[in-house]
Amino acid sequence: MPDTPNAGRAEVAECVRRSLHQILDVKGRKPAIPVPDSTVLIGAPDALLDSLGLVMFLAELERELQRRWGASVDLFGGAGLLDQDDGPETLRTLGDRILGLLNGERGAPAAPAGRDLE
Amino acid sequence: MNVEQLSCGIIADFTAQPLADLLRNDGVYPRIEAAPAPPGHVSQALMELRDGGWKHQPDLAVVWTRPEVIPCFRSLLDFEPVKSNLLLEQVDQFAGLLIDASAGVGCLFATTWSVPWYRRGLGLLSMHPEFGWAYNVARMNMRLAERVERTPNVYLLDSARWLSKVGAEANNPKLWYAGKIAFSLEVFREASAEIKAAVCGLAGLSRKLILLDLDDTLWGGIVGEDGWQNLRLGGHDPVGEAFLEFQRALKALTRTGVLIGIVSKNDQATALAAIDNHPEMVLRRDDFAGWRINWHDKAENIVDLVSELNLGLDAVVFIDDSPAERSRVRGALPEVAVPEWPSDKLLYARTLLEMTVFDRPAITEEDQTRTQTYAFDRQRRSSQLSSQSVTEWLAELGLVVEAARLDGSDVVRGAQLLNKTNQMNLRTRRLTQTELLEWSHQPGHAVFVFGVSDRFGDYGLTGLASLKGEGGCAQIADFLLSCRVMGRGVESAMLYFLIEQARSQGFRELMSEYKPTRRNSPCLAFFDSVSGFRREGDNFWWDTQARCVLPEHITLKRREVPLGSPQYDGTRCISAATSLVSE
Numbered sequence: 001m002p003d004t005p006n007a008g009r010a011e012v013a014e015c016v017r018r019s020l021h022q023i024l025d026v027k028g029r030k031p032a033i034p035v036p037d038s039t040v041l042i043g044a045p046d047a048l049l050d051s052l053g054l055v056m057f058l059a060e061l062e063r064e065l066q067r068r069w070g071a072s073v074d075l076f077g078g079a080g081l082l083d084q085d086d087g088p089e090t091l092r093t094l095g096d097r098i099l100g101l102l103n104g105e106r107g108a109p110a111a112p113a114g115r116d117l118e
Numbered sequence: 119m120n121v122e123q124l125s126c127g128i129i130a131d132f133t134a135q136p137l138a139d140l141l142r143n144d145g146v147y148p149r150i151e152a153a154p155a156p157p158g159h160v161s162q163a164l165m166e167l168r169d170g171g172w173k174h175q176p177d178l179a180v181v182w183t184r185p186e187v188i189p190c191f192r193s194l195l196d197f198e199p200v201k202s203n204l205l206l207e208q209v210d211q212f213a214g215l216l217i218d219a220s221a222g223v224g225c226l227f228a229t230t231w232s233v234p235w236y237r238r239g240l241g242l243l244s245m246h247p248e249f250g251w252a253y254n255v256a257r258m259n260m261r262l263a264e265r266v267e268r269t270p271n272v273y274l275l276d277s278a279r280w281l282s283k284v285g286a287e288a289n290n291p292k293l294w295y296a297g298k299i300a301f302s303l304e305v306f307r308e309a310s311a312e313i314k315a316a317v318c319g320l321a322g323l324s325r326k327l328i329l330l331d332l333d334d335t336l337w338g339g340i341v342g343e344d345g346w347q348n349l350r351l352g353g354h355d356p357v358g359e360a361f362l363e364f365q366r367a368l369k370a371l372t373r374t375g376v377l378i379g380i381v382s383k384n385d386q387a388t389a390l391a392a393i394d395n396h397p398e399m400v401l402r403r404d405d406f407a408g409w410r411i412n413w414h415d416k417a418e419n420i421v422d423l424v425s426e427l428n429l430g431l432d433a434v435v436f437i438d439d440s441p442a443e444r445s446r447v448r449g450a451l452p453e454v455a456v457p458e459w460p461s462d463k464l465l466y467a468r469t470l471l472e473m474t475v476f477d478r479p480a481i482t483e484e485d486q487t488r489t490q491t492y493a494f495d496r497q498r499r500s501s502q503l504s505s506q507s508v509t510e511w512l513a514e515l516g517l518v519v520e521a522a523r524l525d526g527s528d529v530v531r532g533a534q535l536l537n538k539t540n541q542m543n544l545r546t547r548r549l550t551q552t553e554l555l556e557w558s559h560q561p562g563h564a565v566f567v568f569g570v571s572d573r574f575g576d577y578g579l580t581g582l583a584s585l586k587g588e589g590g591c592a593q594i595a596d597f598l599l600s601c602r603v604m605g606r607g608v609e610s611a612m613l614y615f616l617i618e619q620a621r622s623q624g625f626r627e628l629m630s631e632y633k634p635t636r637r638n639s640p641c642l643a644f645f646d647s648v649s650g651f652r653r654e655g656d657n658f659w660w661d662t663q664a665r666c667v668l669p670e671h672i673t674l675k676r677r678e679v680p681l682g683s684p685q686y687d688g689t690r691c692i693s694a695a696t697s698l699v700s701e
Contacts, residue, residue, distance in 0.1 A: 060303065
């Protein structure tokens with residue numbers, strides 16, 4: 001895992017939102033701005049993304065993270081996001097996963113749980 | 119093809135939903151309602167398209183496949199021995215499916231095949247005739263192009279360019295394994311932009327005129343201060359070379375039918391001296407359809423020059439290195455396309471070459487000589503000044519109008535006229551080449567084309583009109599004339615010819631229905647000006663037994679076309695020279 005000491009919640013949240021908006025724009029969907037942290041991305045009937053949208057979103061997000069931190073973050077295999085049996089994934093929980101990956105603690109949030117991604 | 123309400127079916131051997139989404143939502147004109155067929159069933163989807171078996175038959179189709187769709191190429195990827203002729207036979211079969219399917223849609227875009235950058239083909243072997251992946255993909259593409267060339271509504275799009283522009287990120291294995299998505303979003307964006315540019319080109323919406331600033335746009339430096347001898351153009355100088363390359367790119371565009379003109383704040387004599395005398399100028403005075411070189415407002419100059427050239431503002435691209443001038447023109451003339459222009463002169467040619475607004479489906483003889491006809495026009499205007507009256511001037515022109523039934527050799531130009539003519543256009547019906555030919559094949563339908571020349575030169579094929587017989591009445595289905603020859607009596611000669619045709623076919627009346635658009639009021643003014651027409655609302659009626667007079671200054675000739683249905687000959691974009699029979 002790369003050394004990314006400056007990866008903070010706010011920056012990760014910005015990356016996630018930017019990638020999400022890219023995909024939703026392509027889909028012709030205009031979500032609320034800013035998208036709330038509690039928004040369910042996948043794993044629930046009212047999730048924002050379908051399976052194809054999720055794949056495109058993860059690819060876009062990987063690129064975004066690479067651009068921002070120069071880090072090759074594996075969101076497909078490493079984060080297990082494609083396995084939707086794990087239950088709903090929100091913007092907040094996804095941010096936590098990414099922080100964990102960037103900071104070398106797979107799956108573990110780098111900031112106290114429950115704080116919003118702002 | 120109604121560009122405002124286009125539907126598109128996408129057939130691909132991968133998940134093409136992102137392309138469908140972008141065609142609908144990328145914000146680029148026109149919005150296209152697209153839906154992909156289920157991935158993987160390319161042959162079946164093509165056959166269903168041919169048979170009209172889609173739930174909603176689309177206006178156009180996009181067929182985007184990877185080279186693996188050809189089974190022999192799949193074997194080549196495994197370095198299995200493949201017979202060369204079998205590979206080409208399979209390409210022929212695929213081309214046959216495309217051609218058959220194209221009968222079910224207005225037009226069909228197929229992408230060429232590309233090998234992803236990471237498939238190196240063992241480097242040294244990549245261009246090997248037997249094993250080379252790059253070699254065989256090139257052959258397959260050539261073969262495909264040859265096979266579909268004669269089908270007028272099938273167009274190949276160069277997918278390699280999209281991949282090349284996006285670079286290493288064009289292919290993402292994760293997208294493929296997780297979603298069977300063969301390309302990244304950026305490649306789909308490129309494809310969507312290209313498809314839309316092609317649609318606009320087919321619909322006659324491409325831009326026709328580039329208006330250029332001079333100083334630091336066409337050459338480096340300020341001619342009024344530096345003198346033409348000291349301009350940066352050519353020579354052993356990167357900036358001079360870049361300007362030379364930019365001029366070459368402009369010159370090349372003029373050979374495709376795009377006109378160029380000058381709108382510059384300068385002293386006219388000084389600027390023209392540079393154009394005439396600088397040894398490295400690629401563009402000379404006769405390459406420009408017109409110019410306004412003075413100290414007036416550029417927006418006003420554009421309106422003035424465009425009016426002189428009989429074009430609409432929506433045909434214009436304005437290129438200027440000055441952000442202030444660009445902003446002024448953008449604000450004053452929103453119809454004019456004003457591209458953001460790089461401050462780096464070395465990027466000028468690339469910026470021009472990247473533009474999609476000049477896309478067109480064919481280059482006709484008229485396109486290749488269009489700039490020349492405008493040079494002739496300058497001579498005509500100057501002869502008009504020396505004539506005593508317009509009547510005398512028209513008589514001196516020696517106008518000849520040649521009428522003929524549309525045949526295969528004229529269909530490319532005929533469709534181009536249908537789709538590009540706005541002002542002298544009775545009903546502004548837009549048809550593809552195939553649709554035009556099909557319409558002309560219908561019983562009771564006849565399509566005529568009109569060539570015009572005078573003592574200064576040949577305008578080429580500039581008019582088209584069609585008749586549709588119903589009962590005792592012949593209806594004018596199309597009546598259109600290029601703006602280059604409007605107002606010289608050619609439209610009267612065309613009408614004379616149509617009345618004569620209707621009479622000879624036994625029709626008692628000739629009817630025309632004017633369909634107003636934002637641009638075609640000159641056509642209404644013409645029909646209103648013809649005495650002998652009975653007008654009811656937007657309909658005009660003519661008793662074919664009534665006397666109709668051909669303008670005295672025009673000689674009408676008829677080009678004889680062999681009897682039989684017109685056939686498309688895709689190899690001939692240039693009008694045929696056929697025997698002429700004088701009236």
